[in-house]
Amino acid sequence: MSRIQNRLLAATRTPVSYSQTTHQYIRPFSQTCLRHDGPRRAPSLLSMLPRSAQSSQPKGPPRLGGGGDMSALQRILAQNTVARARNQPTVTEQILGADENEAKEDWGPATEPFHFHIYAHKHNCHITVTKPNRGAIISKSAGDIGFKKSKRSTYDAAYQLTAYVIDKLHQGNWHKNITAMEVILRGFGAGREAATKVLLGTEGRMLRDKIVKVSDSTRLKFGGTRSPKPRRLG
Incomplete structure (x- = not known):
């Protein structure tokens, strides 16, 4: 299974606005005010590019209808569109240091893997990635993707749910952060086999190589209270 990652929002910078303070008479014929040089301009996207990228930009006088800066900006926007289609980090995200902000987040001990929880019982299927x-x-169940009532317990509902969760992880680029993942199975519903098929199929090709452990956390009762009377059919 592969690594996991997600970045879709780029920080926006707005001009800083200033307001004149009210006159406060501290002593006779004196007042205080806030001096400013006017609103600041937000830095352009080209000024935030690395030096290597800035040196590669075409130099010379701007042309009519947009100029050199406009053509460079159009190139950056086109690269961003292609990167989003391939679920890769965009140029804007690289400029704003999105990866550095994620690296600062404490995800716990380095020896501990990510966890892919599959809880499949006879009425529903729940999948949580931690x-x-x-x-x-992300945490989803079959009811969250449109299956209602008895349809939530079917094989197809669990299959589509697992594919949906994996697709969301890919859209979020989380597969680039996962180095190791543990699959935890719980329950003996139809979703147990369906989720396994998805992970071993085409949808799970990006995460399959990262699985280092498969465990079963199904609850087993030893003694305890008496079980409910079995359902009588017919």
Whole structure:
């Protein structure tokens, strides 16, 4: 299974606005005010490019209808569109240091893997993906993707749910952060086999190589209270 990652929002910078303070008479014929040089301009996208990228930009006088800066900006926007289609980091995200901000987040011990929880019982299927510190990345059930009532317990509902969760992880670029992942199975519903098929199929090709452990956390009762009377059919 592959690594996991997600970045879709770029920080926006707005001009700083200033306001004249009210006159406060501290002593006779004196007042205080806030002096400013006017609103600041937000830095352009080209000024935020690395030096190597700035040196590659075409130099010379701007042309009519947009100029050199406009053509460079159009190139950057086109590269961003292609990167989003391929689920890769965009040029804007690289400029704003999105990867550095993610690296600062504490995900827990380095030896602890990510966790892919599959809870499949006879009425529904729940899938939760967590970080090494047990913080949830995504948590969905069959009812969240449109299956209602008895359809939530079917094989197809669990299959589509697992494919949906993996697709969301890819859209978020989380597969680039996962170095190791543990699959935790719980319950003996139809979703147990369906989720396994997805992970071993085409949808799970990006995460399959990262699986280092498969465990079963199904609850087993030893003694305890008496079980409910079995359902009688017919």
